[in-house]
Amino acid sequence: MNTGQLPLYAQLKESIIHDIRAGQLKPQDKLPSHSELCDVHNVSYMTMRRAINELVNEGMLYGVPGKGVYVAEPKEVAEMDPLLSFTEDMARRGKVASSRLLSAELYEASTIMAQVLKVQPGDPLVHLVRLRLADRMPVAIQRVTLRYALCPGILDYDLESGSLYAILRENYGLELAATEGTASAALAGEEEAELFGIELPAALLVTEQVSYLGSGEPVEVAHARYRGDRYGMPLPRVRGQ
Amino acid sequence: MNTGQLPLYAQLKESIIHDIRAGQLKPQDKLPSHSELCDVHNVSYMTMRRAINELVNEGMLYGVPGKGVYVAEPKEVAEMDPLLSFTEDMARRGKVASSRLLSAELYEASTIMAQVLKVQPGDPLVHLVRLRLADRMPVAIQRVTLRYALCPGILDYDLESGSLYAILRENYGLELAATEGTASAALAGEEEAELFGIELPAALLVTEQVSYLGSGEPVEVAHARYRGDRYGMPLPRVRGQ
DNA sequence: GAGTGGTCTAGACCACTGG
């Protein structure tokens, strides 16, 4: 029965999502019963259930035992993806992202950095500082520290134009799978105000994140400072415990 | 085979989580093969798979086709739960949360608020303003707007001491299931500086969130302003697409 | 080749809802 590349359950998910987006299924509508859906799509019960179950976990549907499965209210805002690169983030907002490379250098891991990135003190790290722009307007200053062992020769790539994540994925096979960190606020310094072209005092949104591979191996430490007046970070839409 | 209250797959998840926490399974360890685990626990393949699959989705394990399933690195930081109340958030940090109720009033929905909360303009809403303290130190100002129809008589409860979420859950059966919104940064105003007891200029972390029931019905709009020097908001640990 | 994870089937049973 499987005609496409994707697993059957993934195709079924796509099909349901399509029906919702196309307006054939509206919020609070009841889906056909499982057995009906199985007949229509010619799949087994468990496969159909997996598709529905995953959509429930993703918050698009919700099930009421003994009654049926219903379409949840649509998400008003794009879901937060903390693994979204600045480039992709801006693309979703309909803006063109660009960079000015302020600094790019190799240096040796301090004890603290070594601990966070799980390397030995003195191991080579790459430190990049980039001014990020959205439609040519300065929006953020990003400081990224990478394990050089994972991306040897990365300084030879064009770090001005493209997405760093794309370089890591396409040239080094590094697929970031998880991230953790904090967000806070701080006053802008003089240097920053100059780079942003703003007057002091000004408030910045500050994020500190560590990114990991699927195995849990740390890859990078990212420190970003966003203009508080120009950037709102989307918060996740999440289901309760 | 099912002895407990929980579904079998949930019990299997607990069992694996227990083994990891107890140190019997360490990060990067390989789990026994599926068939082995099925024999040991006397469950069918699909049930075992569901348990493992959900743990993979939650980031605790990761699977490599043709090789095996492995234990991922532990999460260093508590996962973000945007539905966490301030009270619970502080408890996780080992601090005691308290409140000073600055204002609590009923008013009629404006057109904008009505749109966000999906009620009619003029419908009754509750507006609460609270100064939130952690170990008696002012940390945040929260402004919450609730649909009064969902929590009639809420002003009679003690809104100073307890968690608002607890009141909604225990007295009105309102279980918040999802949240969405943005985080940004702004300069503190004079009033705020006075409430916080800080000097100007100062940067605040600003969040705006709407919370929903499982059905997608909106319940509250929350606006919070945190002291940037005293509060870091945990960012989620999430898996890539 | 044997062993692994990942997908899929065609049934079954249960608790819950509604008429």
Next chain:
DNA sequence: CAGTGGTCTAGACCACTCC
């Protein structure tokens, strides 16, 4: 009562890895 979602079984097949 019949219909629903939710769980569970005991198999099967495939692609992949390692030997």
